[in-house]
Amino acid sequence: MPATDLANDRKILNAAIREAGNVVLKSFGLASHSWAKDDESPVSEADHAANDILHEYLIARHDGGYAFLSEESVDNRHRLKARRTWIVDPIDGTRAFLNGVPHFTVCGALVEDGMVLLAAVFNPVRDEFFEAERGQGALLNGIPINASRRDQLEDCTMLAHAPIFAHPAWPSPWPPMQVDQVNSTNYRIALVAAGKYDAMVALLPKHDWDVAPGALIAEEAGAIVSDHMGGKFLYNRLDPLQRSLVCAGPRLYSHVLGLISHLPRDFSSLRAASKGKT
Numbered sequence: 001m002p003a004t005d006l007a008n009d010r011k012i013l014n015a016a017i018r019e020a021g022n023v024v025l026k027s028f029g030l031a032s033h034s035w036a037k038d039d040e041s042p043v044s045e046a047d048h049a050a051n052d053i054l055h056e057y058l059i060a061r062h063d064g065g066y067a068f069l070s071e072e073s074v075d076n077r078h079r080l081k082a083r084r085t086w087i088v089d090p091i092d093g094t095r096a097f098l099n100g101v102p103h104f105t106v107c108g109a110l111v112e113d114g115m116v117l118l119a120a121v122f123n124p125v126r127d128e129f130f131e132a133e134r135g136q137g138a139l140l141n142g143i144p145i146n147a148s149r150r151d152q153l154e155d156c157t158m159l160a161h162a163p164i165f166a167h168p169a170w171p172s173p174w175p176p177m178q179v180d181q182v183n184s185t186n187y188r189i190a191l192v193a194a195g196k197y198d199a200m201v202a203l204l205p206k207h208d209w210d211v212a213p214g215a216l217i218a219e220e221a222g223a224i225v226s227d228h229m230g231g232k233f234l235y236n237r238l239d240p241l242q243r244s245l246v247c248a249g250p251r252l253y254s255h256v257l258g259l260i261s262h263l264p265r266d267f268s269s270l271r272a273a274s275k276g277k278t
Helices: 003-025 045-060 094-098 162-166 185-193 208-220 253-260 268-274
Strands: 034-036 042-044 067-070 085-092 105-112 115-123 128-133 138-140 157-159 178-180 199-202 224-226 245-248
Touching: 003 045, 003 085, 003 105, 003 115, 003 128, 042 045, 042 094, 045 067, 045 085, 045 105, 067 208, 085 094, 085 185, 085 208, 105 185, 105 208, 115 185, 115 208, 128 185, 128 208, 138 208, 157 185, 185 199, 185 208, 185 245, 199 253, 208 224, 208 245, 245 253
Parallel strands: 067 085, 157 178, 157 199
Antiparallel strands: 034 042, 085 105, 105 115, 115 128, 128 138, 199 245, 224 245
């Protein structure tokens, strides 16, 4: 992959994510028309406006023969044969956006041969722009970031749906932790990348657009990202879905995995019950 080619793609991606984020920000805190999709998750006019901007920047203006996979677009299987594919989430955390909570992001990644090359995650309310290029490290607002070096679960900071840790079925109880919840999955991963949290866990299936942007940023910041069994992610498959998500600093990761890797391989049956909780 020519360096100049990827450098240009990075400029285009960052510009697209910033523009979409700035447009979404204008609607934040205001009554925005929304409705429920088939899976009962919310979507709004702002999601569609951001999606249009991302498509315009990444596809209509960028004649690279790349494909486009978005939460708010019909899946065009052309992406399976394309050289590279943009994977985007116009608003990751729509529920937070609609409720006036600043825990949503606009996200995008560029994927080739199942691997993420570029990524950007933007929280426009907090003006936090996370970005990464494979092999070049991760940045937050232009400053290099690094994942936490914490090596103990007790009293760590964890992003997850807190009730899962209190479930009586765990063979080994989780130690006391500071557990917070943030709607945007990519934002959770990015916060771990920046060392603002030690780890995050989502024990339900996640689409590529929920994972790919944040995952590269976290990995480039030194964190480890996988499913709950330690399996690495391959993106842009026929079914662009990952079975679960774990992200943690390099010294804490094995401790987290040690408590969850016994769980069933497939959580698909739980998807209908999740409704965005994790």
